[in-house]
Every structure is written in C-alpha cells, then in structure tokens.
Amino acid sequence: MRLKEKAAIITGAGSGLGEAIARRFAAEGASLLVCDRNIQAVEALSNELSPYVPGVRACEVDVSDSASVQKMTESCMKAFGRIDILINNAGISPKKEYLEYTEEDWDAVIDVNLKGEYLCARAVSEHMMERRYGRIVNLSSSAWRSGGFAGGIPYTSAKAGVIGLTRALAKTLGPYGVTVNAIAPGPTATPLTDGWLPARRDEIVKQIPLGRVGRPLDVANAALFLASDEAEYITGICLDVNGGIAMGG
Numbered sequence: 001m002r003l004k005e006k007a008a009i010i011t012g013a014g015s016g017l018g019e020a021i022a023r024r025f026a027a028e029g030a031s032l033l034v035c036d037r038n039i040q041a042v043e044a045l046s047n048e049l050s051p052y053v054p055g056v057r058a059c060e061v062d063v064s065d066s067a068s069v070q071k072m073t074e075s076c077m078k079a080f081g082r083i084d085i086l087i088n089n090a091g092i093s094p095k096k097e098y099l100e101y102t103e104e105d106w107d108a109v110i111d112v113n114l115k116g117e118y119l120c121a122r123a124v125s126e127h128m129m130e131r132r133y134g135r136i137v138n139l140s141s142s143a144w145r146s147g148g149f150a151g152g153i154p155y156t157s158a159k160a161g162v163i164g165l166t167r168a169l170a171k172t173l174g175p176y177g178v179t180v181n182a183i184a185p186g187p188t189a190t191p192l193t194d195g196w197l198p199a200r201r202d203e204i205v206k207q208i209p210l211g212r213v214g215r216p217l218d219v220a221n222a223a224l225f226l227a228s229d230e231a232e233y234i235t236g237i238c239l240d241v242n243g244g245i246a247m248g249g
C-alpha cells in the first residue's frame with residue numbers, strides 16, 4: 001500500500017485519466033476527494049470505490065473559479081483533516097481549426113488548463129507548507145514538446161504554461177518539503193480524444209516507437225510514482241508518458 005494514510009484531491013476524476021488515477025490510488029490505500037464539474041460522474045465513482053478505501057467523497061468543482069476551488073480544499077480538510085496529494089488533472093481540449101478559435105475559446109482553455117492548475121495548487125499550498133509535506137502533480141501534454149495538432153494553439157500554449165507553472169511552484173515549495181512535478185501524456189484513449197483518436201490511430205501509432213497509443217493506466221502509474229514517497233527527491237520534472245512519440249528538451 002504505497003499511499004496508506006494519505007489523502008488525495010484529484011480534479012477531473014469523473015472521466016478518463018482522472019478516473020484511472022483515482023482507481024489506482026484507491027488500490028494503494030489512499031483516501032480520496034474525487035472532484036469534477038460533472039458531479040454525477042464523481043458521485044458514481046465515489047459510491048463504487050467506497051467499500052474499498054479508508055475514505056472517499058465526491059466534490060463538485062469548477063477549477064477555473066477560485067471560490068469553488070476554495071470550497072474543494074475545505075471539503076478535503078473536513079472529510080480527512082489533511083491534504084497530502086493534489087492531482088491537477090481537469091482539462092478541456094476543444095477541437096477547431098486555427099482561425100475558428102475565438103478570444104472566448106482562448107480564455108476558456110487557459111482558464112481551465114492553466115489558471116485552474118494554479119488556483120488548485122495555490123489553495124492547497126498553505127496547508128502543505130505548514131505540514132512541510134505535499135505532492136502536487138500537474139497534467140501537461142506531449143503537445144508542449146511537439147507543438148500539438150496544427151491549429152491547437154490555446155491548448156498547446158496552456159500545456160507549455162503548465163511546465164513553467166510546475167517549475168516555479170517546485171522552486172517555491174521545495175523548501176517546505178512539497179514536491180511539484182508534471183506528467184506529459186501522449187495521445188491516450190479517453191473521452192477527451194474520442195473525437196479524433198480512433199480515426200487517426202494507425203497513422204499515430206506509426207509515430208510511436210513503443211507501437212501503441214497510451215492507456216489511462218500508463219498515466220495513473222506515473223501519477224502514483226510521483227505522488228508516492230519513492231519520489232521524495234524528485235521535483236520540477238516533466239515525466240513523459242508517451243511511448244516515445246515526443247522526446248527530450
């Protein structure tokens with residue numbers, strides 16, 4: 001049990017990677033606050049996991065709204081009396097052609113994918129700094145290395161911003177015993193990629209040295225490692241989980 005007696009907040013836990021991370025963490029003994037703007041999804045997950053974990057609660061949150069994020073951290077404190085781990089996973093990825101993106105699209109993508117991660121990290125920081133313990137894991141994307149899909153400017157910009165956010169937070173929180181790392185998944189089969197990945201799978205797989213697209217469990221295993229005590233001397237990194245589709249730099 002690698003997360004025994006740990007309490008974790010997971011945003012975007014109602015679907016895809018967040019849900020897989022919640023299931024993986026449950027198997028390792030963590031207490032979980034599963035958070036999403038889709039409350040029905042996290043309530044269903046919470047009901048399903050409750051027989052198997054020390055504690056699990058569902059929480060409705062909009063990560064782009066600081067008041068909502070504040071309530072989320074208060075819910076975790078109320079339920080478990082501590083916040084050991086934050087998995088900053090909630091994200092959106094609208095698919096449009098370059099010139100179709102509006103200013104509102106830009107704001108929405110940056111607000112959820114970049115500002116949302118900042119707000120959640122900010123909200124748990126004081127508690128983690130006081131306890132001199134914490135693990136923050138931010139979801140970026142291989143798009144920050146590869147440039148992403150032609151035209152997907154807001155998403156790629158936000159995910160590159162997550163790398164800067166991760167490093168700045170790592171520097172700021174390191175002296176308090178809090179590690180901050182990013183995961184950059186490559187194309188992974190989830191509802192986020194349902195609209196395009198199945199149709200382009202063969203073409204994409206040809207570009208992946210390990211010969212398949214990602215599975216949610218690949219990312220969940222990486223999140224588990226970075227959230228565990230085994231990673232206590234690792235901070236400010238970006239862990240690529242992409243089968244080799246984008247490397248280095």
Ligand SMILES: NC(=O)c1ccc[n+]([C@@H]2O[C@H](COP(=O)([O-])OP(=O)(O)OC[C@H]3O[C@@H](n4cnc5c(N)ncnc54)[C@H](O)[C@@H]3O)[C@@H](O)[C@H]2O)c1
Pocket residue numbers: 011012013014015016017018035036037038041061062063064089090091092093112116139140141142184185186187188189190191192193
């Ligand atoms: N699937 C991939 O190929 C892939 C690749 C790289 C990075 N990522 C990143 O991984 C993360 C998870 O992606 P996924 O594939 O599981 O997507 P998904 O669409 O399956 O799940 C995202 C979840 O986030 C929630 N969410 C969206 N906006 C929110 C908000 N404002 N507040 C709270 N919750 C909100 C959604 O309701 C949904 O449950 C995202 O940050 C995504 O950008 C995914």
